Amino acid sequence: MSEDESAGVGPPGPVLDVLADPTQGQHRLPYLLGVLDDGDAADRLTAATALCLVVEDEPDMLPYVVERLVDRLDDDAPVEVGHALDYLAAGNPRAVDETVSAMTEADEVRARRALYQSGGGFARSEYLQPGAGECDVGRTRLAGAGSVDDPRQVRTIDPEADDDPLTEADDAGGDGGPAGDHQEVDHPDGRQVTRGTLSLVADRLSEVIERSRFEVLDVLSDRRRGRFGDVYRASGRLDDEDVGVALVVFRLPNGDWQRFLGDLRAALARWDGVDDHDRVRTVHDWGLRPRPWAALSFTDETLADRPLAGQVPADGDDGDRDVSDDDRDVSAGAEPSGDGQRPSLDAAVAATLDLADGLVHAHQHGVVHGALDPETVAFPGTALTVTERQRPFVTYPGITTAYAGHADVAEFVDPRYAAPEYFDDRFGAVDHATDVYGLGLLCYRLVTGDHPYDGPLSAVREAVVDDRSLRPSAVDPAIPAALDRVIGKATATRKLKRYETLTVFRRELRSIDGE
């Protein structure tokens, strides 16, 4: 059958030929790409599948195909282009990353944005989890998904030490080439990262590093997907002092990203303006070029990394799961594993008071966090405080507001901790009262060691907007009734019934702490 004869009666013949025998597909690549431009939906889907099969058969063709796909990523790009790109990235994340990194800035931004779009709705919050075995592509962790025996810790960086993975990568002559790629480095976070990868990461971030005010900034890890973008561990020298750094490269939402950059600039400036409080995570430096980035003080874990109360570690079960619609379930059986230890009541209340201190400071400077949940509560790290209580930091204050006008805000807050105003306009706008609500739920989480709501998203939404009072004593009868009242008031559905200010909330919480 000729190509003309096949038109209109199913996928074109050459496409079927490639599907039948991908080994012969290299010569058909221009034709397959042409079908993506001109074919109907069925033809495009078939052609996209054929493209993926050709690349699987001949990996050397991946850069060519990825570049051609990215060329087609404009505003009205067929969805099949994104699907094909997503498929290739899932199968060959590093190769796709290298190809994308080598593109022009505009193409790279377009490609990364398309790759980020593989989730949806709440998909990128810790409400969902990544696919097994791939922490860099796909979805992020569920609250509490971290393992308790995660050996990550803040390291003192010794410039003379030769176990610095980045240095080793350079010493090995690794320029990102194949030789370096096959030498693995035992990374402090327990993963094995190739020297080539670190070299590539350093190359990728070189412009950021050059623009920063750090005297020295060494990247120590490959990226991890964070809530607002990719996060790299790094060590830096700032004002003659070594500091642990979490380098965040923010992702760009769809639409007018120049306007987004303006909003993010304002949000980062506000955060930078309130980070002088010891309970607000420090922003060492930040910038918008070549991509928006921020160098934050390093923290070892978040509240989301901590296991829920009463959970028993399950062999081989890291709690991963993948759900993406209203029926997704976050019931106990799907929760991440942990040792079930939760802080004492005093420690939990004290941690809440610490967070309240940071938030009050932010509010006094006109900064509303807007999206408090366990992912935004950071702990410094076990290595630094072996004997003393871990004091939490408020992190990412106000950053959600930068994304608010450009992306679904629901992507940036765990729905189990989202205030009613996130679900329904009739509860008003996100403002300081939203932080009161968020802190109330964090207090509940700290005190009970459990999430305030659970189950399918639809059930969570229904429970959040319902007029009800959260009572931690229902989980643990030892919790005093006074704390029930405080949390109940802070988490009232109607703003009118919540604490008017965090200062009042903190005062009543302190009165319990003193009892």
Added chain:
Amino acid sequence: MANDVEFGLHLIEGDPNLTFILFVGTVLLVVIAARFGAYAYMNVRESAPDQRVLWEYLFFVGVVTTLYGLVSVLEVVSSVRTRFKGGVMLAAVLLLALGLREIYYNAALSTSAEGRTGQFRGREGIELAFVACVAVVIFGTARFGLTDALLALQGAGALAFAGYGFWFGRRQTAETMVQGTMIDSLLRHLLPVMAFATLVPAVDLATVAGLPRVIVVHVQVVFVIMTATALMTATIKLRQNLAGL
């Protein structure tokens, strides 16, 4: 009739000082009460239907208080004499009391009867009696003038309305689940408004007791100004709530 109205300065009780202070105080009240009513109205518009009832009460408080102020100003700048204006302020006090009752009964700010707790027998009867009292005072004074009986009814009614509102307000502010909340703050701002507004018609009891009218009006002006200032701070809470909607 309209041709009989003369515009120009008309002294109140023949006292220039009293007239000046009354004019300043009532203009202040008009402006602030209108602003209060406007913010209450914006809250009504921005709120979900099941949350509007409180703001509707406060909106009418603003409207009626503004009306009282306008009538008082009119008495200064024209020959019009409105003997029923005490009844207008009485209506404002009743609306405030009902607003406080609404906050108490309906912490969820829902108008649904099943959402209410702590209802007592005869509540509707009492409130109907209050409304009847306001009607009798307004129409009675308009028809028969400031008779001792009507002034006594006006004063006693104001105190009764205030007592009704304070009873609910005190119970609400004593609730630990309310203390420190936005609704608690709003309530605490409305209580002084009601206190000062109550004293405006209640002072007329002194007239019944034989105090000269000019002294009574002097005292009333003080409470009018106090009502205006209390309304001003209460308006701040309405603005705050509006900002969060």
